[in-house]
Amino acid sequence: MEKLVTSNDQLVYNAFSFAVAAMAISFVYYLVSRSRVSPAYRSAVTMSAMICGIAAYHYWRMFSNFADGAPWNEGYRYADWLLTVPLLVAELVVVSGVAKEKASGLTTKLAVAALLMIATGYPGEIAESGSNASMIWFAISMVFFVYILWNLFAGEVGQALKGQSGEIGKKLNNLRYVLLVTWSVYPIAYLLGDSESFLAKAIGLEAMDSSTLIQVGYTIADVLAKPGYGLLILGIAIARSKAEGYKEA
Secondary structure, X not given: OOOOOOHHHHHHHHHHHHHHHHHHHHHHHHHHXXXXXXXXXXXXXXXHHHHHHHHHHHHHHHHHHHHOOOOOOOHHHHHHHHHHHHHHHHHHHHHHOOOHHHHHHHHHHHXXXXXXXXXHHHHHHHOOOOOHHHHHHHHHHHHHHHHHHHHHHOOHHHHHHHOOOHHHHHHHHHHHHHHHHHHHHHHHHHHHXXXXXXXXXXXXXXXXXXXXXXXXXXXXXXXXXXXXXXXXXXXHHHHHHHHOOOOOO
């Protein structure tokens, strides 16, 4: 703790600590909640547990790395996202009501888009602050980001959600808006984290403040988009299971 000499350091340290606890607790909760839903939807709850377990490990690595004052490795965060973001879109497809014959192909398309979104974002993240490379890779990554969101609102997933009514339809609609809001934090934090970006300059951020904002911003978004998102997935899976006559074990 002696190495955490500034309030910015302490803020990042506390954010990482909270994320480790939130992800670990959620991992256990989703594992023990699988029996609450019918077998048709258990894969979605299992994916929520996997997402939180993977994130808990990587946040522990980031937490330990930061607390020890070791050189920062942004690869931990991107390794986490490469594994968890495709699972986030896959579990949405499971509970969305997409026809079974279309679900597999749709999941593959969205998972590949998610992988490409993360893979193309990483070179920009580690590029020199204010460089053209940073903004070029950001723009490429955003193409895949927009494609995924388009699919949720106007594509195959969006069309499937329009066919849902009642409580389940309302929950599904809320789910995609939660995804939209939480995922929107990432590109904003990316831009604020680059002290030479137009957004950071517009609000007068210093380099130290930018670094803090990107780490805390990403962490808040991760907690909302993983444990928080998982709660919504679980609620939809339970509602669907009850509607289909399943009784909890």
